Each structure stands twice: as structure tokens, then as C-alpha cells.
Amino acid sequence: MWTVERPVNDVNTIRSYSPGTPERSGLEEELAHLQAAPLEIPCVIGGREVRTAEVVDIVRPDDRATVLARAHLAGEADLREAVADALRAHDRWSRTDPYHRIAVFEKAAALLAGPRRTRNIAAIMLNQSKNPYEAEIDLAELVDFWTFNAYYARQIYDLQPFQYPGETNRFDWRPLEGFVLAIPPFNFYSIGGNLPTAPAIVGNVSLWKPSRAVVLANYEIYRVLIEAGLPAGVVNFVPFPSARAGALIDHPDLAGIHFTGSYRTLVELWKRVGAQLEQYRNFPRIVGETGGKDFVFVHPSADVRSTVVQLVRGAFEYQGQKCSACSRAYIPESLWPAVSRALADELPHLPLGPVDQLSNYLGAVIDEAAFSTIDGYLTYARDHPTEYEIVVGGETDRSRGWFVRPTVIRSRTPRGKLMEEEIFGPVLTVYVYPDDQYAATLDLCDTTSPYALTGAIFASDREALRLAEERLRWSAGNFYLNDKPTGAVVGRQPFGGARRSGTNDKAGSIVNLLRWVSPRNVKENLVPPTDWRRPFLG
Ligand code: NAD
Secondary structure, three states: OOOOOOOOOHHHHOOOOOOOOHHHHHHHHHHHHHHHOOEEEOEEEOOEEEOOOOEEEEEEOOEEEEEEEEEEOOOHHHHHHHHHHHHHHHHHHHHOOHHHHHHHHHHHHHHHHOOOHHHHHHHHHHHHOOOHHHHHHHHHHHHHHHHHHHHHHHHHHHOOOOOEOOEEEEEEOOEOOOEEEEEOOOOOHHHHHHHHHHHHHOOOEEEEOOOHHHHHHHHHHHHHHHHOOOOOOOEEEOOOOHHHOHHHHOOOOEEEEEEEOOHHHHHHHHHHHHHOHHHOOOOOEEEEEOOOOEEEEEOOOOOHHHHHHHHHHHHHHHHHOOOOOEEEEEEEOOOHHHHHHHHHHHHHHOOEOOOOOOOOOEOOOOOHHHHHHHHHHHHHHHHOOOOEEEEEOOOEEOOOOOEEOOEEEEEOOOOOHHHHOOOOOOEEEEEEEOHHHHHHHHHHHHHHOOEEOEEEEEOOOHHHHHHHHHHOOOOOOEEEEOOOOOOOOOOOOOEOOEEOOEOOOOEOOHHHHHOOEOOEEEEEEOOOOOOOOOHHHO
């Protein structure tokens, strides 16, 4: 049997783009090249490029007059055709030798890590408004998803039942029967690439509905997959308006939904599936990773400087648009003066602007809807001055792109809108607690928000770390001691949360891949019986 070596994370070898490096000049060229003329993006159905009458502009969030691409949207008839093509591809792909299936994704990973890297980094930066570092870790995560999923798939195929004298037993590791609908969010390119391909690596076929704002970055991934030899129809690239999703969700051959996005959207999808369960050939598998109200909890024994640095990175990198971003913090009274002073000194100086100016650390939020939602929370804070105080930030600017300055808001009450709800932008709400109320405030943290995605505790006192880990056991699916709650790495910190944060199927792990297989057990009787009588009959 062929073996797949235990992979090494690509994130360990990300490029720096420091001034004077060759990768920096290559990136600058690619950034200019991508903006020279809008790319036309077709739907790709059964290997055919399909152009439709419905075309939308894909723009830069931090320079919205720049049109990067024009994307063709699939109509209902196109979606029905895509399902038919996917089901046709299922027969061959599901029987393809796993070696050859997996090799496609290993090749895609090698292309992305090497010759296609710079173009994809440029596409992520411009389409998602990420600085080069954020774009690199995002791309590296997709390389990791593909290489680690290759490894985990091989582990699954090695899992076999026990044998017994006179019989042999096998698992035939079938994929699901039907097609998988992949619906990724806007914020991670890597999730865009992982959702349709994690099922495909174990033999499924999928339809990929990229998020409207980032069709270009997702399409660049799709091109790499095609170059790597992914057969026609296995993954179909179909941007379409969300209101049209019923054409796929109502289909009797829907075998699964691989979703990442907001809680509300998952609820909507799940209800629609639940309402018509009897129409399906199989129970559709639903894997859904959703939002968070991720916390940093600071104990009085914590180091102030590293707390401040981790808050800046954990709450504001990529403009706070990470599902894992810290959006509430609990700070003891004794440390608040020093922490708030440092935040007020440093946050106004974080360079913010168009990301193709490489001196900028922060870019824009993704689109007008996100900008308005975040602005609505800032207005709410201003309208409730007895409850909230804006400590730093609060400014917005929509003239060129969707810019929001990093903002820290102090909440005088431990609960309430800004301590409970996901804002998904560069807004950190802080509750300052009495030092002698550490344990009680841990319980408050656990019960304040309906989400349970990520969380972190900062302390040098070992008992404080232990107690937080114990009391906050159900508060986060990814928990960090003295580290920010963002930046999970495939294979090392498998990612996902519970409660309203999703089904916790840990993307990029064997747990996730197991959701996309439906094993058939095959027993062979080596010595079939010749008499029906049981011994007790005498
Ligand atoms: P969203 O829910 O608005 O959209 C997610 C995807 O669903 C998009 O592709 C969108 O077009 C599609 N969609 C929306 N309504 C739909 C419908 N009715 N039918 C079919 N498709 C529909 O989320 P978003 O703004 O793209 O992403 C941000 C959210 O994603 C945040 O809540 C964030 O926390 C979450 N997120 C979670 C994780 C995680 O691993 N837990 C990772 C990244 C993002």
C-alpha cells in the first residue's frame, strides 16, 4: 500500500515580503497586473465554462471604484444542470483509486505553495482587503487543508474492522450518495477552497457557491484545482444569489451541506432541510461552522505588555473579521489603567488604508452591509452613554473604501448587546472586573454569549490558568493559554466551536472527513454452513 507522509505545515514557510526581497517586487507586479483589466469569471459546470445574462462586479473593499472581475451568476436551470453533471461525475470519481484522487489535491497544494502563490496572494489581498501577512497565512492554510486532508483520508482508508476465523471483514469507504453543497463565508480564502474539496478528496462531488464579495479570490483557487487535474464535474463552480439556494437544497440527491458563515444563515439552511426530510434519498449531513463572541480573559497575574500586543493582534488583525477574533475582553481593575493607556496610545497609529500600499497594516471591511452593521453598533454605543464608553477609535470613512478604525468600548455592565452579539469588525468590548471576583467573572464569561468558538486566558499564576480551563470548559471549542484566540493552524489546533458556533466538526481534521464518508461493511464467509439445525436441537 502507498503511504502518505505526515505533512509539514506550509505556514512554517510563509514569505515575509520585507522591503528589498524578490517576493516583494514579484507581488507588486502581480498586484498591478490583476488591476489592469477586470477578469471575466464564468460558472464552471461539468467542465464547461457557462456565461449567463446575470453579471456582477467584484470590487476592492478598500478602493471600491476598482472592479477586479465580472462574475456570471448561475440561474436555476444552470444549477439543475450542475447537479446532473455532478451526479454523472459521481459514478467515476467515487470509484477512482484513492491514490489518484488524493494526488490531485497534493498537486494542487504544490502548485499553490509554489508557482501559483504570488498570483493568489495578490488576489486575496485585493479582493478580501488583507495585508500580505494575512494573505500568506490564509493561502498557507489552504495548502495545509489539502496536504493534511490527503493524510487523514489515507488514515480513514486504513481503518478496517476486526477479522475472525472463517470470515473476512472490510470497510468499503464509500462517499455519500448524492452531491454536497459547499457554502463558504467571505473572510477566509482557505475555507473557500476547503469546503468543496474536503468532501471531494474522499470521493464526493460538490457544488461550490462562493461568497458574493470574493468570487475572484475563490475562482483563483478553482483554476489551481483544474490545473492540478481535477476531473470535470467533480467540483462545480457556481456563484449564485442566496435566494436561489432552494433549487439545490430541495433536491432529493442533496447528500450534505458544508457550510461556514453566520449562525442565522445556518439556521435558515437547516430549517429548510428539516422541513422536507422525507423527500431526500438520504439524510443530508450538515456540517456548519458559524460565528463567535470570542473572549480574552485577563487575570491580575498577567503580563501587561504581552496582553496588549495579543489584544491588538487578536482583536484587530484583518479588521476583526475572523470568526476567532477577540471581541470581548475581561480585564481586572488593577491592570485596566495600564492596558487602556497602552491601547489608547497605540491603536490610533496602526496604519490603515489600501492594502496594496504595503505600509498599511489594516485594510477595509468587506462591503457596505458589513460597514453598516458595524457602524450600527458604534451608534448604539454612543446612544447608550451610561452603559458604554468609547475608549479609543469609533471613526469610520466610506469615501474610498469601507474603513473602520480599531475601536475599544468599555461596557459598564457585564452583559448587554455589545458583550453578547457578534459584531464581526474591529470593535473590542471590554468589561473591567474587580480583582477579587475572578472565579465569579469566569462564570459570567461562560454564560454571557450564546456562542462558544474561541477564548483565551492570560495569567502567570498556574492555578488561575487551571481554574479558567475548568470553568470555561464549554465556552470555547478552541481555548488558548497565554496566546491570542486567532491563528489556529491545521493539524495543530483543529478548529471549530459548539453551542451557536456550529457543529464542531473540526475543519482540516479526520473528524471533518469522517462526515463525508458512508462506509459499507462487507463480510465474506469463507466456509458457508451446510446444515440449518442449531446444536441445541440435539
Ligand atoms: P453569511 O452567513 O452572511 O454568509 C455565508 C455564506 O452563506 C455566503 O456564501 C453567503 O452568500 C451564503 N448565504 C447567505 N444566506 C444564504 C441562504 N439563505 N442560502 C444559501 N446561502 C446563503 O456569513 P459571512 O458574512 O460570509 O461570514 C461571516 C460569518 O462567518 C461570521 O459569523 C463568522 O464568525 C463566520 N465564520 C465562522 C468560521 C468558523 O470556522 N466557525 C470561520 C469563518 C467565518
